[in-house]
Amino acid sequence: NAGVTQTPKFQVLKTGQSMTLQCAQDMNHNSMYWYRQDPGMGLRLIYYSASEGTTDKGEVPNGYNVSRLNKREFSLRLESAAPSQTSVYFCASAATENTGELFFGEGSRLTVL
Amino acid sequence: GQSLEQPSEVTAVEGAIVQINCTYQTSGFYGLSWYQQHDGGAPTFLSYNALDGLEETGRFSSFLSRSDSYGYLLLQELQMKDSASYFCAVSWGGSTLGRLYFGRGTQLTVWP
Numbered sequence: 587n588a589g590v591t592q593t594p595k596f597q598v599l600k601t602g603q604s605m606t607l608q609c610a611q612d613m614n615h616n617s618m619y620w621y622r623q624d625p626g627m628g629l630r631l632i633y634y635s636a637s638e639g640t641t642d643k644g645e646v647p648n649g650y651n652v653s654r655l656n657k658r659e660f661s662l663r664l665e666s667a668a669p670s671q672t673s674v675y676f677c678a679s680a681a682t683e684n685t686g687e688l689f690f691g692e693g694s695r696l697t698v699l
Numbered sequence: 700g701q702s703l704e705q706p707s708e709v710t711a712v713e714g715a716i717v718q719i720n721c722t723y724q725t726s727g728f729y730g731l732s733w734y735q736q737h738d739g740g741a742p743t744f745l746s747y748n749a750l751d752g753l754e755e756t757g758r759f760s761s762f763l764s765r766s767d768s769y770g771y772l773l774l775q776e777l778q779m780k781d782s783a784s785y786f787c788a789v790s791w792g793g794s795t796l797g798r799l800y801f802g803r804g805t806q807l808t809v810w811p
Contacts, residue, residue, distance in 0.1 A: 589756070616795065617795060617796055617797075619799070621801075626707075626803060627803060628786060628801045628802055628803040628804050629742065629786065629788075629801040631798060631799070631800060631801075635799075636795065636797070642798075644798065645800070665736050675776075676741065676742070680774075680795075680796040680799075681796075682795055684729075684730070684749075684790070684795055684797075685747055685791060685796075685798045686730050686731075686732040686744070686746075686747025686748075686749070686796065686799075687732070687744040687747065687796075688732075688734075688742075688744065688796070688799060689744075690741040690742050690743070691741060692741050693740075693741060
């Protein structure tokens with residue numbers, strides 16, 4: 587039972603470097619999400635994809651780009667990393683029927699120096 | 700826009716009952732979800748209310764009042780393993796979940 591898989595789990599970057607966080611789900615879900623979590627801030631929505639080929643901005647999209655490569659995969663790209671992007675990033679997916687439930691990956695811990 | 704308010708911390712002893720409140724302001728509200736997160740782990744889904752009333756799942760119950768823009772999570776027969784952060788989240792979806800926005804979380808500490 588893989589569920590939602592994120593890679594890498596840990597990453598250290600220097601300011602200005604770029605990187606892509608990968609996310610894949612094997613539950614045949616249509617909707618996929620990227621959140622970031624900072625201490626005391628809860629989970630903040632970066633981008634959301636309702637279906638393959640569509641993406642929408644969330645609360646904090648600046649500095650990020652996403653690609654919904656196919657139904658399974660949703661990647662998050664930092665083009666020029668900044669220290670303010672140091673965070674834990676969670677990918678999630680949701681089934682077509684609205685049950686209020688997101689299925690989360692284990693998180694990717696990113697540090698930007 | 701949307702905003703959610705929940706207490707930052709709650710403490711209780713084993714065996715007790717604790718209620719975590721959540722008030723929200725959001726246009727296009729559809730439903731209220733609750734999630735649990737242990738330190739360093741992924742959030743896990745607990746419950747969902749789209750209609751007014753109480754939903755019960757084992758030791759956990761969740762309540763929603765749409766007219767008051769208010770909900771709560773009730774945890775009964777507390778156990779040490781219930782020590783975690785609890786998040787309420789509002790959704791804008793309909794037949795599909797849509798965007799889900801989270802509160803800042805309530806840290807629950809259960810003492811022996």
